[in-house]
Amino acid sequence: MIELASVIRDLREELEQAVVAAEGETLRFELGTIELELSVALERTGHAGAKVRFWVVESGADATVNATSTQLIKLALRPTLQGSLNPPFVSGRAVHLEQ
Template sequence: MIELSDVIRDLRAQLEQAVAEGAGRAIQFELGEVELEVSLALERSAEGGARVRFWVVELGGDGKRGHTDTQRIRLTLHPRMAATGLPPTVSGQSRRGER
């Protein structure tokens, strides 16, 4: 399982990469709402103080069997550039030059 904060961190990094690759391009796209739908497992721990952690359940997995209660949630994120507060613009081209 992956922590929810890691999923959001990785999404942020990929969006930042797309913004950097779009800089100076003749055609750019405004990035609107970003929706994530994930299955979460909740873990409560009393070690070192009460703490609740949210884990994103990975598809496929490693074949281990067990019982985990999960909930599906949808997050709607509204990305903004830190410097301007405006929605970011991205190019339509990937790192490999593919579209």
């Protein structure tokens, strides 16, 4: 399983790479709302002051975990550039060896 925060951090990094790749391009795409649908497992420790953690269940995860303790969540993220209310622009050009 992967922490939900890691999934969002990795998504942010990928989007930042796409924004950089768009600089100087003639054809650019405005980045709209991003919808993520994830299967998550909840982990809560038993001590005082404990936090609840969300783990994203990877495909191919153990079926018993998947069947007993996961929830499907949807996140709608609206990306903006720091210091701006405008959405970023990304290019449509693929990175070398990207599939």
